[in-house]
Amino acid sequence: MDKKYTFIGIFIALIVLAGVSITLLNQGGSSDSGGSQEVNTSTSDEQSVNTSTSEVTSTSGAKTVKHGYLPSNGDALIFVAKEEGFWDEEGLNVELYQFTKGTEGYNSLFGNKLDTVGAGTSDPATYIAQGAEITIIGGLMSEGQFLVTAPENAEDLADLNNWKGKQIATIAMSNGDLIYKAALKKAGIDWKKDVTFLELGSPNAVLEAVKTGKSDGGIIWIPYEILAQQQGLSVASYSYQYYDNHPCCRIALKTETLNEDRDTYVKFEKGLIRAYKFFSENQNESVDDIQKYVNVDKEAIRQSTWSDYFYASPDPNKNGVVEYYQMMKDSGYIDTDVRVEDHIDSTVYKEALDELISENPDDQFYQNLLSEYKEMNE
Structure with a gap:
């Protein structure tokens, strides 16, 4: 492999050798539920969390997943899934950790402090282009x-x-x-x-x-x-x-993590799909859920979220990500021979959706999502 594509591997190795700890601190009031924390790149060993979260279960026996998010209504489905208890019902204990930009979230992912990250398409695509073994399994939003x-x-x-x-x-x-x-x-x-x-x-x-x-x-x-x-x-x-309906925040995780415990992330996606249905049918309650993590007034959240320049969807939109990746190459943003297609597994989302359709055979909402999936991923 060309030296420039080994950057991520070298970067991660340096982090490990240096013993850099990614601190996970309480968020200090941004979540009324107490379920959100901050990702902090402090090197304080006293506050560092050094747990491989793919092996953790909560005291209730539910599998723990640590997810990094941006404090933006673009992550609305994350907040709804958490606050409405959809992940709990799927047998997951999802803990939320806040970061301010995608690179912070991915540093924590590579440092084994997070299991999943929700950030813009450019973030995972850039790391993939540089040789990182991560996989995109779902979406959160487009445009915005x-x-x-x-x-x-x-x-x-x-x-x-x-x-x-x-x-x-x-x-x-x-x-x-x-x-x-x-x-x-x-x-x-x-x-x-x-x-x-x-x-x-x-x-x-x-x-x-x-x-x-x-x-x-x-x-x-x-x-x-x-x-x-x-x-x-x-x-x-x-x-x-400049790019109508372009994909934005994607759900990504280490490929190794997905391969070791695929069922957990099918459940994770299942919770997001259920959150999307709730979000689409319950605007007021969704605004309340979002405001617990996004520190702006409710009317601003409503105006920004239910607009003609933002679309929420948990669909991975493989075709859109491939197109986006090519645009990154064409514009000189990245220079790589790595295929992004090899780092997208849309079948995790599809399996979750199939389970929901099986459980709710008369629900037209899920049937519509299946039609959209076929258009955007096959």
Whole structure:
């Protein structure tokens, strides 16, 4: 294998040799249920959790799965599945751990501190391109990325041709980061030379850079577009304008973990599918569930979640991920010969869906999901 593709292996080995501990701390009020915690990259040995979670069971006998999530309504199905008890009913004890950007979640996954991660497609795809043995088994959302700017600059930055010479704040490897860079490439603009990208650590940091004039614009995700507007900024463009219905947050885990205990992750997906049905039929209750993990008011959650620029779905959308991966290659975002198809197992989701259809043969909702599965994965 080419040296550049061994980066992940070297990176993980260095973490292990250095004894770096990924700390899992209580989230401090973001979840009323007490079921959410933060992923912290502190090296404090006193607070580190050094447990291979694939071997853990809870005191009730349920299998424990540690899942890393972003505090965004894009992870709505995770929050609904947890709060409505769907995973409990499937015999799983799912513990939730918060991170602020995908790289933090994947560092914890590679360090055996998490079992599964829900983050944008760019994150797992980039690691896969570099040789990481991870597998995508499901989805959470599509679209939901934006460019925000000062109101007086919104019309100007709505045209990608006006990005030349501008500085744009972004979060590396986020979906919006890739979507806009690919759109620039398609428009004939060299995003590596003609635009300066300021890489920051969180959506809040991006908003601050735009508000203070440090950056001309900033790339963020839901629900930060609502927060941006509340702080006097404007949305200049939406990611769907450049790639309609593009996949975003995917559920991924180590391939080894999936191979050792496939049944657990079929149950995990089953809980997410049930959450999707609940989410689709119970808006008010879903808003309440989401707000326990996303620190914005209920109306902002409702406005951002039930919109025409965000779609929730647990379907892995294999075809969409393959297309997205090719776009990453075409835009110069990644350079690899690794096939992403070899790192997507959509049959985990399909098995979960088949079980639900068998248990609920007259439920049209699940039948519709089966039709969608065939369109997006076969």
